[in-house]
Amino acid sequence: MQRQVALIKQSLFDQGYLDEQFVELEELQDDANPNFVEEVSTLYFKDSARLINSIDQALKRGSFDFNRLDSYMHQFKGSSTSIGASKVKTECTMFREYCRVGNAEG
Amino acid sequence: MALGNLSSSPSSNTSELHVLAVDDSLVDRKVIERLLRISACKVTTVESGTRALQYLGLDGDKGSSGLKDLKVNLIVTDYSMPGLTGYELLKKIKESSAFREIPVVIMSSENIQPRIEQCMTEGAEDFLLKPVKLADVKRLKELIMRGGEAEEEKTSNLSPKRILQNVFFLFFIVFFIITNIVIFIMLFPLRKDETRI
Numbered sequence: 001m002q003r004q005v006a007l008i009k010q011s012l013f014d015q016g017y018l019d020e021q022f023v024e025l026e027e028l029q030d031d032a033n034p035n036f037v038e039e040v041s042t043l044y045f046k047d048s049a050r051l052i053n054s055i056d057q058a059l060k061r062g063s064f065d066f067n068r069l070d071s072y073m074h075q076f077k078g079s080s081t082s083i084g085a086s087k088v089k090t091e092c093t094m095f096r097e098y099c100r101v102g103n104a105e106g
Numbered sequence: 107m108a109l110g111n112l113s114s115s116p117s118s119n120t121s122e123l124h125v126l127a128v129d130d131s132l133v134d135r136k137v138i139e140r141l142l143r144i145s146a147c148k149v150t151t152v153e154s155g156t157r158a159l160q161y162l163g164l165d166g167d168k169g170s171s172g173l174k175d176l177k178v179n180l181i182v183t184d185y186s187m188p189g190l191t192g193y194e195l196l197k198k199i200k201e202s203s204a205f206r207e208i209p210v211v212i213m214s215s216e217n218i219q220p221r222i223e224q225c226m227t228e229g230a231e232d233f234l235l236k237p238v239k240l241a242d243v244k245r246l247k248e249l250i251m252r253g254g255e256a257e258e259e260k261t262s263n264l265s266p267k268r269i270l271q272n273v274f275f276l277f278f279i280v281f282f283i284i285t286n287i288v289i290f291i292m293l294f295p296l297r298k299d300e301t302r303i
Contacts, residue, residue, distance in 0.1 A: 021237045028140045036140055044133050078215050079133035082237045
């Protein structure tokens with residue numbers, strides 16, 4: 001089972017979903033704080049769900065408030081960077097670029 | 107999300123740095139707190155510049171004379187925050203006579219040169235690019251500790267020197283007074299019938 005987890009983790013790194021920041025976080029975990037990565041990840045998922053929901057609501061409204069969308073994306077990108085979710089970070093950057101040029105289709 | 111996330115670790119060990127970490131992102135607060143704790147610092151986290159000012163007692167509210175029970179040795183703040191930005195927080199701290207000596211470090215995920223220069227000009231100790239790594243925190247801690255040590259040495263070195271100087275000064279004064287008294291007595295004898303020896 002542990003080997004499978006290790007393999008899955010490695011593939012996440014290989015496919016670019018996770019980067020070295022995740023490794024940094026793993027190194028902050030020790031016997032005194034054995035659940036650090038789990039705690040941060042949980043916070044990240046909760047925070048992300050909230051942000052994605054806000055973005056979804058904003059998009060559904062039809063009239064695109066690019067500044068607000070950009071602000072949400074900035075927060076999402078920030079936390080993704082801190083946790084090492086590099087693919088998410090890249091997508092956020094692209095989204096923000098679309099906001100910058102006012103591209104609603106993108 | 108909770109109204110105010112104020113978490114501090116009480117301890118009476120004065121050789122540890124007490125850091126106030128300011129960031130609106132929950133994830134970033136968690137990460138920076140861990141980075142600092144693992145570097146043997148006491149940490150208090152707040153989620154906005156306004157809360158940071160409240161914590162320090164700088165918010166102008168007479169009621170809050172500062173919630174802190176420990177002296178803050180370092181402030182680490184995110185740049186982009188709703189309400190008061192990290193830069194504005196930096197300015198407020200540098201404007202206050204009570205807290206301007208506290209080093210302030212700005213963190214940002216965006217590497218914008220004019221922004222960095224603006225913060226450094228305003229008196230920031232350093233500008234860290236996110237994601238902040240353990241190496242960054244360790245380097246920062248060393249910088250702050252060295253700065254604190256140098257200051258301590260300066261004041262402690264002054265003391266023995268000052269004491270010596272004071273002693274010499276006193277001796278000189280006493281000697282001067284006695285000499286004057288002797289001269290005075292010799293020039294103006296107290297009793298007419300006193301014969302000079």
